[in-house]
Amino acid sequence: MAASLDIAGKDLRQRLRDRSAIMLAIVVPLALAAIFGLLFGSAATPRPFDYAVVDQDGGPIAEAFTTDVLGFLEGEEIVTVEAMEEEEAREAVRVGDLDAAFVFPAGFSDSVASDDPVEVRVVGSVDSPTGTDVARSIARAYVADLNAARVAVAAVVHQSPGTSDEELSAIAEQVASAPPPVALDDVSAGARVLDAKTYYAAGIAVFFLLFTVQFGVSSLIDERSNGTLARLLAAPVRRSSILAGKLLTSVALGVVSLTVLVVATTLLLGAEWGDPLGVALLVIAGVLAGTGVTSIVASLAKTPEQAGSWGAVVAVTLGLLGGAFFPIQQSGSVLATASLITPHAWFLRGLGSLVGDGTVTDALPAVGALLLFALVTGAIAMARIGRVVAP
């Protein structure tokens, strides 16, 4: 054990003097996380759409749209709503102060009560196609709901010609009082999705983890290449101690780099990693899994150059498939399932489980998957790596 610590201590000292290692382990991931967070963070958490309502009707149907439909969306911070005159609203849309305006013409409510055609006009900004589309969808859904109420009343009149006006009004009110036609589901999965800053911080941190842990195990090949391995083998040190020292180096580098990134992205980028104990477990399990992967690469490579290039290919492939840069897990495609063969996907899934009210217990399945990954890859590597710890 003492020899393993000596070897790990020596390796860590070498790595600390190697600025490229520090760049790759901490500086570059931190910079990329900041850039990705800035680039995609705003897209992932869009600003509310700004709408106006022009109520020339003054009747209950137009008011219900403003209070019930848009009011609900405003409460969810999806839209902002203000009442305006038509000219004012059109000007605001034209100059880009508003994404869209809903215009309820005079007599709208009366038209709904009668059989006359009804129309809600949506004035959209050409600079905000998404906001216009959303406004159009909201209006379309509301009109469809009104049509449903009219159809219901018409059906009653048709089937019961003697129905009184009071009864018809009651039916219309009953239909109208149904839940808002436009509503967002508060999907439970939605609460388990990392916000953009945290997602990119975590994704990039785990992506670079595979490069960082390479400095430990793969340095066995460097030792063999530069002749120092023969010297270690001639010393009173077990081969298993040499290997253990290298693994220890990988784990120490991985844990330190991930921990620094967790703290730095929290303080500098505002990332929210979740329960510290859960994050700690995920970090350790993720580092072990990453070390397992790079150990396989080290056991297959014959030269330091091979180890470096193969390691990069594996890291990039697993990183992309595992959703380190894009939330593949939420795509629902075959790739989402395939991503589960990567430690990256489990690491991110584990962090997702810690969001909101998530606890350590919620992260345990991901921790278990990562440990299993480490066990399997580690066993494969150990079966082969004996040939590396040889002259």
Next chain:
Amino acid sequence: MNVSTTGVEPEVQVPTPPILTCANLRKAFGDLVAVDDVSFAIGAGETYGLLGPNGAGKTTIISMVAGVLDADAGDIDVGGQRMHPGALEVKGQIGYVPQDIALYPDLTGKENLRFFASLYHLRRREAAERTAEVLDVVGLTDRADDQVKTYSGGMKRRINIAIGLIHQPRLLILDEPTVGVDPQSRNSILESIEHLSAGGMAVLYTTHYMEEAERLCDRVGIVDLGHLIAEGPPRDLTARLGAAEHIVLSVDGDVEQAQRAIDELPAVTTSTAESETIDVLVASAESALPQVMQAVSATEASIRSVVVQEPDLEAVFLHLTGKRLRD
């Protein structure tokens, strides 16, 4: 190159008490037998040289002695204990200096030494003392805190040796320690080894420089194609040639034809030709030289210069194998 050879039976002299005893060592890599039936022993305070050309098997022999490689057959005994790759206690008695400069360039000379001191279980204070001592021995005290990557080639060679000395081994193994070293550093290294040997350390030294073997070694084992073909003190080995002398001819024209003519002379023991030089081993240069010059003049070659040399290990190797050491 054309050669003619005469074989010599190997002799083994076992000093008493031996620090290292190798008996019937054999090592093969696939179909290639790198070392075959090699036996020798080294006593305390003795410097033993393994002399042979590149690829002769010297490094394989010392890799087995150092416990880096496992022998396919035979026994290695160090201080009464059997050496093998798992013999950690035995490894603690050996200092190993590999042929390659095996150092960590990002660490300082002192840090390299401290690291290996810890692997050899030296306590912190003892490690500090020994580090200072060996730095003094190799003359690098002033550069101890500089990173090794800033050292010259000769300085790297010296710190490479210092690591092998850090734990005061009973047996020091040096594999071609002067390869690629400038004359000044080479002399410094050789002086250090002489000093260590005088202090009672057993030294196993491989080289293909006969001058180093003649200067340092109490005994020399000549290795060729994995076999130990002769062994003994340098003077004894050269004495086996009798009153042999070298005639080294520089020749213009058809060198091969000239060598064939020389080889037909009864006074010539053996000869080798390389480029424009023919190396002729004879019992007596005085009587053979006129015949040699006459034989060459009868060919389409002409002699540019002639040098007569005393017999040395190079001549012994040439006599035994028909090859030059630096082939």
